[in-house]
Amino acid sequence: MLVPTDFIKDLKKQILQSRYAVAKIANAEMLRLYFTVGELVEIEFQNNKWGAKVLEDISSKLQQEVPGLRGFSAENIKKMRRFFNEWNISPSIRSSLTTKLENKENVISSSLTTELSELDIKAFLSISFTHHFELLKLKDDKEKWYYIHKTAQNFWSVRHLRTEIKNQSHLQNELPNNFEQTMTQDLSNKALRSFKDQYLLDFVNVEDADDEIDERVLEGEIVQNIRKFLMSLGADFTFMGNQYRLVVEEDEYFIDLLFYHRSLQALVAFELKKGKFKPEYVGKMNFYLSALDDLVKQPHENPSIGIILC
Secondary structure, eight states, X not given: OOOOHHHHHHHHHHHHHHHHHHHHHHHHHHHHHHHHHHHHHHHHHHHHTOOTTHXXXXXXXXXXXXXXXXXXXXXXXXXXXXXXXXXXXXXXHHHHHHSOTTSHHHHHHHHOOSSSOHHHHHHHHHSOHHHHHHHTTOOOHHHHHHHHHHHHHHTOOHHHHHHHHHTTGGGSOOOOOOHHHHSOHHHHHHHHHHSOSOOOOTTOOOOSOOHHHHXXXXXXXXXXXXXXXXXXXXXXXXXXXXXXXXXXXXXXXXXXXXXXXXXXXXEEEEEEOSSSOOXXXXXXXXXXXXXXXXXXXXXXXXXXXXXXXX
16 A cells, blocks of 8 residues: 555654754753853852953863763853853843743743843744854844844854844845735735845956946856855745746747745746846836746746846
8 A cells, every 4th residue: 555645745744843843942942051051150250250261170170070071162161151141131031041941932921021022032042052152243232133033034054144244234225126016915025035135146256347248247157156146045946047048929038047936936037237226127027027927937836026136
């Protein structure tokens, strides 16, 4: 008897969901541990007027007590102390990190005050200590919370987080778009979450030339570095090709870059333009999108989406 494919898919879904839930709880517990260690070390520093060199002794003696212990070097213990001092002033965060995480829902509920929302706490607990330490370099609390939420939502790596901070993503304006006019509200909201207001092409090396040559060189650089470009786009993008050929009434047209977005279930066309945006770019893009919907889009898929990258 053959086992139904749908049954195996259901089992896979349950396994992955469980692993993800366990990983989130484990990460929150690790943050709680590091916060507690930082607090205990800070108390002893204050009471005994210790100097920085004592951290080496603490790390060495921990290794003797727990052979093979990892993650508790003198440098890491210093980071834990700083992590505690940074967030101890927040009652919500302190409550969420000083309560034993045997029931994560109770922990989140008990930590809520008017200071932070449940969404804030969940985002805070879902990102790694390494991410948090990168965020400690920021002075402004609003900036910290912007990057905490973005990291949690988009599963940014630490390296990607550093790039976003370096490029001051929090200062960028919202992506200009007509999603609300051309999509249902649910799809429009999902699209706004899926696309960024800027794409970081710091791996591209384009020398000065006229606009047409530059656009082709830019396209070539992106194709050669397609993995990096996909990482800059975000999750769920699949590359379908560059100079993607469309034939409309016996005339040929070519889309610079074509992707498919799995969760949006929509084709995504990118047109590359060297220089500032011009209104006539929109007409050309709308023509491409109509052609994609007529010739390429599958019946179950949503209308195609266009991004003009200037």
